[in-house]
Amino acid sequence: MNLRKGLAFAGVTILTAATASQAHAAEPSELQQQIDTVLANTTGGVQISPNEIAWEGGQAIMSFPLPGEEVAPPSSQAAIDLQTQQAGVSKQSVKAAAAAGEALAAASDSCPTEVFGNDWYCFYQYRDFGGRRLQWNQAKHDVVFFSQFDFVNKTSSWSNKGGKYIYVQGRSQTGYDRSCWEKPLILWQEAPHTSKAFVGSSLDNKADCFWTSY
Structure with a gap:
């Protein structure tokens, strides 16, 4: 191989490697891919932070x-802003509570708690409040x-921080949402x-719908 051909070949090799590197860098992260999948499979969802x-x-x-984590972190500031609106409390009251040393997010399960007034209830992908x-x-x-x-x-696990009762049910007919309401399989009740x-092996990954008390 003469010098000119060798340089040309090297140039192609370097260009190809650089192009591949750029393409790899442009690929969304595994987390973003998961978020994109949920957004594609649902209607009306909006990504409000890198993980929400x-x-x-x-x-x-x-x-x-x-x-690198197994448990979803406490709510981001973007989520807190929405939570204060939904709970009907002001951002000033949330800041005052934080200044007084009250927790913004909650205990180990990170389900938002009484600082937002109307407490939240949460469902988790894995046991021990792990996953989504x-x-x-x-x-x-x-x-x-x-x-x-x-x-x-x-x-696989749940946390009910508020005063409502949560009634969780399953479909009686696979793939048919209405069967979760018309002829549901009663799974469990969450007390305030x-x-x-x-939830236990017999109920794990069985929940298809829920409703609450007033």
Whole structure:
């Protein structure tokens, strides 16, 4: 190989390597891929932070574990802003509570707590409050289907920080949401201010819908 051909070949090799490196750098992270999948499988979701999706102005918020972590972190500032709106409290009161040393996010399960007034209830992808966290604040008298949030059959633990009763049910017919309401499989009831680190083997990954008391 003469010098000119050798340099040309080297140039192609370097260019190809650089192009491949740029393409690799442009690929979304595993976390972003997970978020993109949920957004593609649902309607109305908006990504509000690197690891959170909100629906209906924050009525429902899904939080993902950060890279290298097994548990979703406490709510981001973007989520807190939405939570204060949903709970009907001012940002000033949240800041005052923080200054007084009260926790913004909660105990070990990171389900938002009484600092927001109308406490939240959360569902978790894995036992011990691990994986994705899907949370609500308001009472839901009409059944809510987990399929709307790409969370069908994905609940292994839960935390109910508020005063509502939460009634969790499963489909009696696979793939048919209405069967979760018309002829549901009754799975469990969440009493106010309780939590469960594991729903049990017989109930694990069976939840398809829920509704709440007033």
